[in-house]
Structures are given as structure tokens and as C-alpha cells.
Amino acid sequence: MSVKHPNAVAISAPEETSRQLLEAASEVFARRGYRATTVREICRLAGANVAAVNYHYGGKDGLYAGVMQYAQQCAYEKYPPDLGLRIGATAEQRLEAFVRSFLLRIFGDGREAWHGKLMAHEMIEPTRALDALVEERIRPMSKQLGEIVGKLLQRPAGDKSVRMACLSIVGQCLFYHHCKPVISRLFPDEAFGASDVDRLASHITRFSLAALEVMAKDRLPAVRAVPRRLADARHK
Amino acid sequence: MSVKHPNAVAISAPEETSRQLLEAASEVFARRGYRATTVREICRLAGANVAAVNYHYGGKDGLYAGVMQYAQQCAYEKYPPDLGLRIGATAEQRLEAFVRSFLLRIFGDGREAWHGKLMAHEMIEPTRALDALVEERIRPMSKQLGEIVGKLLQRPAGDKSVRMACLSIVGQCLFYHHCKPVISRLFPDEAFGASDVDRLASHITRFSLAALEVMAKDRLPAVRAVPRRLADARHK
DNA sequence: ACGTATTTAAAACATGTGTTTGAATTGTCA
DNA sequence: TGACAATTCAAACACATGTTTTAAATACGT
Numbered sequence: 001m002s003v004k005h006p007n008a009v010a011i012s013a014p015e016e017t018s019r020q021l022l023e024a025a026s027e028v029f030a031r032r033g034y035r036a037t038t039v040r041e042i043c044r045l046a047g048a049n050v051a052a053v054n055y056h057y058g059g060k061d062g063l064y065a066g067v068m069q070y071a072q073q074c075a076y077e078k079y080p081p082d083l084g085l086r087i088g089a090t091a092e093q094r095l096e097a098f099v100r101s102f103l104l105r106i107f108g109d110g111r112e113a114w115h116g117k118l119m120a121h122e123m124i125e126p127t128r129a130l131d132a133l134v135e136e137r138i139r140p141m142s143k144q145l146g147e148i149v150g151k152l153l154q155r156p157a158g159d160k161s162v163r164m165a166c167l168s169i170v171g172q173c174l175f176y177h178h179c180k181p182v183i184s185r186l187f188p189d190e191a192f193g194a195s196d197v198d199r200l201a202s203h204i205t206r207f208s209l210a211a212l213e214v215m216a217k218d219r220l221p222a223v224r225a226v227p228r229r230l231a232d233a234r235h236k
Numbered sequence: 237m238s239v240k241h242p243n244a245v246a247i248s249a250p251e252e253t254s255r256q257l258l259e260a261a262s263e264v265f266a267r268r269g270y271r272a273t274t275v276r277e278i279c280r281l282a283g284a285n286v287a288a289v290n291y292h293y294g295g296k297d298g299l300y301a302g303v304m305q306y307a308q309q310c311a312y313e314k315y316p317p318d319l320g321l322r323i324g325a326t327a328e329q330r331l332e333a334f335v336r337s338f339l340l341r342i343f344g345d346g347r348e349a350w351h352g353k354l355m356a357h358e359m360i361e362p363t364r365a366l367d368a369l370v371e372e373r374i375r376p377m378s379k380q381l382g383e384i385v386g387k388l389l390q391r392p393a394g395d396k397s398v399r400m401a402c403l404s405i406v407g408q409c410l411f412y413h414h415c416k417p418v419i420s421r422l423f424p425d426e427a428f429g430a431s432d433v434d435r436l437a438s439h440i441t442r443f444s445l446a447a448l449e450v451m452a453k454d455r456l457p458a459v460r461a462v463p464r465r466l467a468d469a470r471h472k
Numbered sequence: 473a474c475g476t477a478t479t480t481a482a483a484a485c486a487t488g489t490g491t492t493t494g495a496a497t498t499g500t501c502a
Numbered sequence: 503t504g505a506c507a508a509t510t511c512a513a514a515c516a517c518a519t520g521t522t523t524t525a526a527a528t529a530c531g532t
Contacts, residue, residue: 017509033360035272039490049511054491056509124269124360126417134421142422163423164439168408171415175407178414181362185370186378187399203400207447214446253479275520285481290521292479 018056020046023111025053026067030114033121034064068118068129072137075115079105081141091151092209098145099173099208100201106177107194116177123178142166152212165212172204254292256282259347261289262303266350269357270300304354304365308373311351315341317377327387328445334381335409335444336437342413343430352413359414378402388448401448408440 024046028037039053039060046052057063083101085094106116122130143157145166150157153165176183176192184191192200260282264273275289275296282288293299319337321330342352358366379393381402386393389401412419412428420427428436 036361038488040488050490051492051511052509060490120360123414123417124356125272130417131421134418138418139422165443167411167419168440168443171409171411172404172407174411174415175403178359179407179410181359181366182370182374183403185367186375204404207401207404207451210450211443211447214449215443218446274518276518286520287481287522288479296520 015056017046017048017052021048021052021056021063022066022070025063026071026111026114026118029064029067029121030071030117033125034060034127035125039063064127065129067114068127068133071111071114071118072133074111075105075108076137078112079108081144091148092205094148095152095169095209096201096205098148099169099204100197102170102173103176103197103201103204104194106174107192107197109194120178145169149212152209153216161215165208165215168211169204169208172207173200176200251292253282253284253288257284257288257292257299258302258306261299262307262347262350262354265300265303265357266307266353269361270296270363271361275299300363301365303350304363304369307347307350307354308369310347311341311344312373314348315344317380327384328441330384331388331405331445332437332441334384335405335440336433338406338409339412339433339437339440340430342410343428343433345430356414381405385448388445389452397451401444401451404447405440405444408443409436412436 021042025037025042028042028045031037037060040050042063043050043052053060053063057066079101081098081101082094083097083104085097089097105112106119107113108115122133146157146162149165149169150159150162153159153162155162176196180192190196257278261273261278264278264281267273276286278299279286279288289296289299293302315337317334317337318330319333319340321333325333341348342355343349344351358369382393382398385401385405386395386398389395389398391398412432416428426432
């Protein structure tokens, strides 16, 4: 437990090591995940002593908590979900903006890449930090996408079909980042990265809008687009 | 380096500990990933001595390699990509069979769940085992899906638009498994699992077929379904 | 039953981990 | 400058890890 500058007025180098520790930790935690990261590597990268982590953050846990908050704030400030939209934009435009900012947030370079990598690790090895993150960042975003898709499908935002469509859209976005190890081996000529965001956003938006278009016309929630013969082709 | 039964003819208990080790290791590796699992936990679960891993598999590496091969074989044998299809099935039927078997393979219960979890860990922390896996399992599957989507889009299987559509389809499948920690927090009422595979397969197939249907009509590879006004709504 | 090869077992080894300690250093204000 | 708190540092601590060692136990052919 550390008490910092209890009665200081002006601080020359404001938490110099503390900040460098946070930066280095973000880098390493993002690359290796919580468990595989060693405080010694962080300190080496930050040019600090091993004991610095415990002094400034109370331990590896505290440092990770700080990193999560810091990295998320960076990502969402730089790429808000309504990025580049003018007021009165159509639902189609809002969908593309959503997809593009989502991809940018995930694929960001350098310090912007932290968010996507940290999230990927949280999916495999969830931490206490995830609960807060879902409520503060992801749920509002989910609601936002629900509004857009609801309008496109001409159904209430809470509708089951709307929710499923949202998941299909987000699933496409995350795939290119999450499965990069397989994609790059499967298609070595195209390694999706930050420079491909525009292309990907365009494809995902077109694919999804096409699907939504058909689904909007088809008011029945039951199977319709799949031939009825398919029903008995189930697995044994 | 161990030489097993160099000139044995009939073995009473065929590699008893060796097999139990493999089972236990699959369980633990799937749950925790390569790095976070300890050979001691595996041995405890298998009821074997710590040295058994090195004796039978030459070390943690060798055991993991064995697990990967074993788990993949189990999954693909139980849920082949053409699961439940009769000859002469339509492209739509083949797509739904592909999606369903893909989901079943990922969401499987018990020993069938190993595959999905091991793959998820490989995405975050790729191992040498991934290279072989991509060539032996994933590339053939990718080709198979390419054929189906190519026929639906009425374009050659190697076409760029076909490839992108394939990625969109697989992305949807993987999402429900990979992002379960977020989905279950976001929508506590529906935790997608093995029992939801039919529902999910139906949704993903319908969503994708709808998109493909529109894209097939639209022969232009350039932006078309998205209003042209969108072009200048890019980020700053 | 004997002898040999295979397999198991307990202990030790070498290394790496997060954390703590206590002294040295630095910064700040009277 | 000098006292006092904040910070840095090297060393050590306590524990966990993968692997090795060495001896005992077991299986199997003759």
C-alpha cells in the first residue's frame, strides 16, 4: 500500500516510473496475457527495479487492473463507436461507422493494439476486470448496435432476431483479429492488419446489410430461407 | 527419449498410464492452455507419478503434441464436415451441414469440448502444432466451404469475394464459442452451449444465405449495397 | 524361478516466479 | 543546510515449475 505525494504542491516529473511502468506493462500484458507475463520483464522494459511494481501498484494484480482501465480508455477515446458520423446519418451509414470503429479499435497499431490483445486474452482467461468492462463499455455498445439493426430490420431493438443479427455482425468483426494465426497460415498473401480495416469494414457491412435486407422482408422468425428438405438432413 | 514395447507381441493393459496421462492432459491443456498447465496437475488427475510424463512422452512438449493430435482426431471423426448429408445434396444443404458440424465440433461436451478449447488457446498462443493442424485439417475444410460458397455465389471457388464470404461465415460460427465470457455476462439468460447448436446453425445459415443471395445477384465487386454517400463518412 | 527389460516412485535439482526487506538515494520544505 | 518523507535499489525469501536421478517394483520370456 503506497501513499503518493501526500502534501506535494507541484510535482516536477509526475509519477515518472509509475507511468513508464504502466506503459511497459500494457505492452507486455497485451502480448502475453496476465499469467504468462513476468513483472521482471515489465520492469526491464520500463527501466525500473523489480520492487517498483509492488511499491507503486501493490503487486502484479494492481498493475494489471491499472493497465486494463488505461488501455480501454485509450481505445474508446480514440475510436468511439459513432466515429466520423454526421447527425442525421442513415442506419446504413451508422452500421458501417460502427463496424469500422470496431475494427479500428481491435486492429490498432502500437498502443492502440493493446485493447484488442487484452480483450482476446480476457476471453480465454477471464479476470475480475472483465465484469466492469462489460458493463461500462460493451453493454452500451451492444445497445447502440441493437438500435441500428433494429431500425434496419424494422423490429424492436430487443427482439430476438435483432440480437442474433447483432451477434453475427460482431462475430465477423472479431474473427479477423482473433483467428489471425490460422488466417495468415491459410492465406499467407493476405495478413489482415490495421491497413485493411477499410476493406474489411466495407465487406462486413455489405455482407450484413444484404442479410438484413432479406431478413427484413421475411417477417417469419421460423426457418424460411433454408429449403424445407433440409429439416431431415440432421445428424444421426 | 523412450522406446516403448520394442518387441512385444500382446500387451495386457495397453499403455495404461500412458493413456490415462493423455486423457488427463487433454482435459487440463484444454482448460488452461499449454503454458498455464502444470505437469503436476496432469499427473495428479491421472493418478501417476510426476516423472511419468517425461518417461512416456519425453516431456511436457511431447505430451502436448500427443494431446493435440488425439483431440483433433476425436473431434473430426465424430463430426466430419459433411455430417448427415446424402449424396446429391443442394449447396444450401451442404452449407447448413458445414455450419452445424463446425458448431458441434467447437461446442462438444466432455471430451468433445477439448478441440474447441485447445484451438482457442492456440489462437492466443500459437504452438508448432498449429502449422500441421492448418494443413491437415483446416485447409481441406476451407476448400470444402469454398466450393459450397462458390456455387452459391456462382463464382470460382478461388474468387476473392468467395473467400471473404467464407470468412464471414466461419467468423459467425466461432464467435459464440470464443466470446462466451462476454456473451454470458451481456445476456445471462442465454448461455450458448452444445444444446443450442441447432438454433445457432439455423440462424447462421439463414443469415449467410440471405447475404449470399443478394451478393450473387450483384456482380460488381465494388461497393454497391452501401449508399454512395457513405464514402465520405470515413474517419478523419 | 531366474534374469532382463520395462515401468513406477520418491527425492532432489536447477531455474524462474511474485513479493519482501532494509539500506541507500533522492526530493522537498523549514 | 538539515530533517523527513518519498522513492529506488540490490539482495534475499518462499514457493512453484519442468526435468533428472536413482532405486525399487513389476512384467515377461526362458
